Amino acid sequence: MYYCLTDRLTTKKPGVDQDRNQLVCLSVRTGFDLVLGALNFPPGAEMLVTGVNIPDMFSVIKGHGLTLVPVNKYTLIFPRRK
Secondary structure (H helix, E strand, O other): OOOEEEHHHOOOOOOOOOOOOOEEEOOHHHHHHHHHHHHOOOOOOEEEEOOOOOOOHHHHHHHOOOEEEEOOHHHHHOOOOO
16 A cells, blocks of 8 residues: 655646645654654664653654654743753
8 A cells, every 4th residue: 555645647737836845644653653754863863852742752752763862942032052
């Protein structure tokens, strides 16, 4: 079964830009897994994550050998000064 289709396989609609790079997947987790695989980060690379997330996303990240670095909105808005 194919889990992912490119925009070239979808029906062309008038007035819609068909030349954009698009990835159509059955779920966000499937698309995220495909993107992480394509990016090919080295094992142990760090990925910033928030506590609010889609279930199982952390498992997908760990499955690619990446390290989770939890952050909150205040960490991103007000970074620590050295």
